[in-house]
Amino acid sequence: xKKVPSRSRAGVRAATVNGGQTMFSLLHAAHAIEKRLxxxxxxxxxxxxxxxALTHLVEAGEPLSLSECAARMTCVRSNITQLIDRLxxxxxxxxxxxPADRRGVRAMLTPLGIERQVAGAKQVDQVQKEVARTLxxxxxxxxxxxxxxxx
Amino acid sequence: xKKVPSRSRAGVRAATVNGGQTMFSLLHAAHAIEKRLxxxxxxxxxxxxxxxALTHLVEAGEPLSLSECAARMTCVRSNITQLIDRLxxxxxxxxxxxPADRRGVRAMLTPLGIERQVAGAKQVDQVQKEVARTLxxxxxxxxxxxxxxxx
DNA sequence: CCGGTATAGTTCATATATGAAGAAAGTACC
DNA sequence: GGTACTTTCTTCATATATGAACTATACCGG
Numbered sequence: 001x002k003k004v005p006s007r008s009r010a011g012v013r014a015a016t017v018n019g020g021q022t023m024f025s026l027l028h029a030a031h032a033i034e035k036r037l038x039x040x041x042x043x044x045x046x047x048x049x050x051x052x053a054l055t056h057l058v059e060a061g062e063p064l065s066l067s068e069c070a071a072r073m074t075c076v077r078s079n080i081t082q083l084i085d086r087l088x089x090x091x092x093x094x095x096x097x098x099p100a101d102r103r104g105v106r107a108m109l110t111p112l113g114i115e116r117q118v119a120g121a122k123q124v125d126q127v128q129k130e131v132a133r134t135l136x137x138x139x140x141x142x143x144x145x146x147x148x149x150x151x
Numbered sequence: 152x153k154k155v156p157s158r159s160r161a162g163v164r165a166a167t168v169n170g171g172q173t174m175f176s177l178l179h180a181a182h183a184i185e186k187r188l189x190x191x192x193x194x195x196x197x198x199x200x201x202x203x204a205l206t207h208l209v210e211a212g213e214p215l216s217l218s219e220c221a222a223r224m225t226c227v228r229s230n231i232t233q234l235i236d237r238l239x240x241x242x243x244x245x246x247x248x249x250p251a252d253r254r255g256v257r258a259m260l261t262p263l264g265i266e267r268q269v270a271g272a273k274q275v276d277q278v279q280k281e282v283a284r285t286l287x288x289x290x291x292x293x294x295x296x297x298x299x300x301x302x
Numbered sequence: 303c304c305g306g307t308a309t310a311g312t313t314c315a316t317a318t319a320t321g322a323a324g325a326a327a328g329t330a331c332c
Numbered sequence: 333g334g335t336a337c338t339t340t341c342t343t344c345a346t347a348t349a350t351g352a353a354c355t356a357t358a359c360c361g362g
Contacts, residue, residue, distance in 0.1 A: 021291070021295055023278075025295045026177070026181055026298060027181050027185065028301065028302075029177065029181075030178050030181030033174060034178065047347075048348095049347080049348060065310075067310060067311080075348095075350085076351070078314090078349085080311090082347085082349090083348080083349095086348095098310095101357080102357060103310040104309095104357095105310080105311065128174050131173070131177075132173065132174070134297065135173060137293065137296070138297045140172070142288065143173060143177075143289055144172055146286050146287075147177060148176060148180075151179075151183050199318095200319090226318095226319070227321070228342085229322095229341085229344090230320075232341065232342060233317085233318075233342095253326080253327060254326065254327045254339070254340040255327095255339095255340065
């Protein structure tokens, strides 16, 4: 299975000839972390996108409409249509009718989907701990507060 | 041809239910910054990927082989094949034969390509300054040093 | 009830990315 | 020189993402 990028890694890495070190360090580090997450999740047969969708469904505790999924994952609905297609093909979610709105479709986790999310979460936790170790020396509170300003 | 993403934004944003705040703040901030770069570059008709390629060519000061481009942009060659296709369609670069190796193709900037890179760099610089302002309160040296540990 | 408008999901075109497989050209070694 | 490996670039299949256009349904005012 292939990869996908998000907002072009290549472009971001190049940037201006000098200055702006901090911004580019941050972007570069973020891509490296995403790569680690990708590698970790691959061990349990998930991609970052798939794990994200499963996690939102687990956290919701009930089937979510595809629009709601899109809102929570901050992406457009057509993306969710395709992601749910792939998750359905993997047997991790099922589309179910929304009894209250005939236009609506809800994504419902299958037992396998739940298992897979749990396995993914363990992988992600490990990466998270590694990252925390790497960031030792930077005050987490200060950093998180500053980063939160980006929305 | 269908799309492509990079390292799934959606997946990364969800993550574990609690803890790991710092890592996710960092990833979230990185995506927000990339979005700003995207919006800024769009004003001059560039994407992050295109600006990145142009910038590497400008910095090199001479035509680069596509393999060299791929190495500098940390991506696979097939990606560069397509990116150069699009840049060529935009009139920003030209493929030229490598006189020393008949297998090789070099990407050469056109005058328009150079202009566009300069315009893009101005946009990027502005975003960089905004970001620096937002990160006021975090010691840039400490942060950059910690982030550098991610490779 | 009707017409207009808003919302839900899908479909299509396109950009960005990966990786496998192929063709053409270079290199090494007998 | 010929055979075998390597490198270069392209092509194809696929994953992820966006946005525009389309269909079906919902809702609102009269």
